[in-house]
Amino acid sequence: MWTCPSCGEQHEDQFKECWKCFGKELQHAVTANSPPPLAPPRMLRSYGAILARMIVGALIGTLLGVAVFHRWGVSLADAFVAGAIAGGVIGLLVGIFFWVLFPYEPGFDAGPVPEDGDSPRQSPD
Numbered sequence: 175m176w177t178c179p180s181c182g183e184q185h186e187d188q189f190k191e192c193w194k195c196f197g198k199e200l201q202h203a204v205t206a207n208s209p210p211p212l213a214p215p216r217m218l219r220s221y222g223a224i225l226a227r228m229i230v231g232a233l234i235g236t237l238l239g240v241a242v243f244h245r246w247g248v249s250l251a252d253a254f255v256a257g258a259i260a261g262g263v264i265g266l267l268v269g270i271f272f273w274v275l276f277p278y279e280p281g282f283d284a285g286p287v288p289e290d291g292d293s294p295r296q297s298p299d
């Protein structure tokens with residue numbers, strides 16, 4: 175039997191530390207500073223914005239596909255089918271590319287966009 179010098183609690187010899195004081199130490203250690211202020215949440219790109227890029231990618235891919243396949247001697251109808259498939263694949267890749275690599279709206283946390291003076295202004299008369 176031994177007595178804790180800090181709190182006076184009596185313990186069996188098998189215990190090496192005072193459970194009361196150990197708990198106090200833990201509580202003290204858990205006490206944390208106030209959490210840092212949260213960063214402003216960034217805006218995720220809307221699905222519409224990604225879909226628009228996919229459609230643009232698909233259209234460009236289709237046009238390129240038709241041009242390339244037709245240039246290779248494929249008839250225009252077949253070239254259009256192959257081009258549409260290629261365009262679909264390219265559009266899908268473009269969509270995934272933006273979705274994975276650039277999921278956030280650009281410039282949201284970069285502060286206000288500086289005025290560069292190319293917006294039309296009314297001249298004072």
Ligand SMILES: [Zn+2]
Pocket residue numbers: 178179180181182183192193194195196
């Ligand atoms: Zn103690």
